[in-house]
Amino acid sequence: VPQAPPEFKSGFIGIIGRPNVGKSTLMNQLVGQKIAITSPVAQTTRNRLRGILTTPEAQLIFVDTPGIHKPHHQLGEVLVRNAKIAIESVDVVLFVVDGSTSCGTGDRYIADLLTKSETPIILGVNKSDQQPSYSQIIDDSYSELAKSFEWQTVKFSAKTGTGLPELQNLLIEDLERGPFYYPPDLVTDQPERFIMGELIREQILLLTREEVPHSVAIAIEKVEETPAITRVLATINVERDSQKGILIGKGGAMLKAIGSAAREQIQKLIAGKVYLELFVKVQPKWRQSRVSLAELGYRV
Numbered sequence: 348v349p350q351a352p353p354e355f356k357s358g359f360i361g362i363i364g365r366p367n368v369g370k371s372t373l374m375n376q377l378v379g380q381k382i383a384i385t386s387p388v389a390q391t392t393r394n395r396l397r398g399i400l401t402t403p404e405a406q407l408i409f410v411d412t413p414g415i416h417k418p419h420h421q422l423g424e425v426l427v428r429n430a431k432i433a434i435e436s437v438d439v440v441l442f443v444v445d446g447s448t449s450c451g452t453g454d455r456y457i458a459d460l461l462t463k464s465e466t467p468i469i470l471g472v473n474k475s476d477q478q479p480s481y482s483q484i485i486d487d488s489y490s491e492l493a494k495s496f497e498w499q500t501v502k503f504s505a506k507t508g509t510g511l512p513e514l515q516n517l518l519i520e521d522l523e524r525g526p527f528y529y530p531p532d533l534v535t536d537q538p539e540r541f542i543m544g545e546l547i548r549e550q551i552l553l554l555t556r557e558e559v560p561h562s563v564a565i566a567i568e569k570v571e572e573t574p575a576i577t578r579v580l581a582t583i584n585v586e587r588d589s590q591k592g593i594l595i596g597k598g599g600a601m602l603k604a605i606g607s608a609a610r611e612q613i614q615k616l617i618a619g620k621v622y623l624e625l626f627v628k629v630q631p632k633w634r635q636s637r638v639s640l641a642e643l644g645y646r647v
C-alpha cells in the first residue's frame with residue numbers, strides 16, 4: 348500500500364437503511380463495479396461487504412449492510428446484530444431511504460437506533476429517478492426527519508448516478524485525514540470467490556420462488572484457472588428436498604438457467620471465459636446451526 352499524500356482523507360462509511368432502499372445498488376455505482384448483489388427481494392445482502400472508492404483526495408470505504416428489520420430466526424438475528432456493529436464501527440453513517448415513497452415506521456425505527464450513536468449521519472434520499480412528479484409530501488416527510496436530528500440531506504439516484512458527485516463531496520467533507528487502508532486500485536475487501544458465490548445466489552433470487560432464496564448457501568468448492576478458461580465448481584446448499592427439486596427444475600431446466608446467467612455475471616467479474624458447474628446438496632436446518640453458518644463463510 349503506497350503512502351498517502353499529506354492532505355489525504357480516508358475513512359469508513361456505513362450504508363444503513365431498510366431492506367430494498369437501494370444500499371447495494373448505491374455501493375456498486377460508487378465503486379464502479381458490481382460487487383454487491385441487488386434484487387427486488389428483501390434480505391438480498393447477508394454479509395457485511397466493503398466497497399472501496401479511491402479518488403485523488405480521499406479513500407472512502409463503504410460498508411454495505413443487510414437491511415434492518417425484526418429478526419425471525421437465528422440468521423435474522425445475526426443480520427441485525429451485524430448492522431448494529433456497522434453503525435458503531437464506522438466514521439460516518441449514510442442512512443439511505445427510498446425517496447419514491449414517504450418516510451415510514453421502518454425508517455423511524457432506524458432513525459431511533461442511529462440517534463443512540465455518536466457517529467455523524469448523512470441522510471441519503473435515493474431513487475430520485477422514480478418520483479413520477481415532484482412530491483412535496485414525500486420531500487417534507489424526509490426533511491422533517493433530517494431537521495429533527497440536524498442531519499445533512501442529499502438526494503440522488505443510485506440507478507442513474509444523478510446526484511452522486513454531490514453525495515461523494517459531502518461524505519469526503521465529513522472524513523478526517525488518514526492513510527490508504529487498501530491499495531488504491533482495489534474495489535472490495537472480499538475475495539473473488541465470495542463475489543462468485545454471491546453472483547450465483549443473485550440468480551437464484553431472481554429466478555426461483557420466494558421461499559427458496561432465503562434457504563440457500565453457496566460454497567465455491569474449486570476454482571481452476573487455465574490461460575483459456577476458468578473452471579468454477581460450486582455447491583448450492585438447501586434445507587429441504589423440495590427446495591432441491593425447485594432449484595433443479597424439470598429436466599434440470601432451472602439449474603441450467605441459473606448456471607448460464609450466473610456464468611455471464613462471473614465472466615464480467617473476472618473479465619475472462621468461465622465454465623461453471625453447479626451441484627445442489629440438502630443440508631437440513633443449516634440456518635439454525637451456527638457451526639454451519641461459520642463453515643459457509645458467514646460472520647456469526
Ligand code: GDP
Binds near residue numbers: 367368386391504
Ligand atoms: P438494498 O436491499 O437496500 O441493498 O437494495 P438493492 O440495492 O438490492 O435494491 C433494491 C431494488 O431497488 C432493486 O430492484 C434496485 O434495482 C432498485 N433500486 C435501487 N436504487 C434505485 C434507484 O436509484 N432508482 C430506482 N428506480 N430503483 C432503484
Ligand code: K
Binds near residue numbers: 385388
Ligand atoms: K434487496
Ligand code: MG
Binds near residue numbers: 372
Ligand atoms: Mg443489499
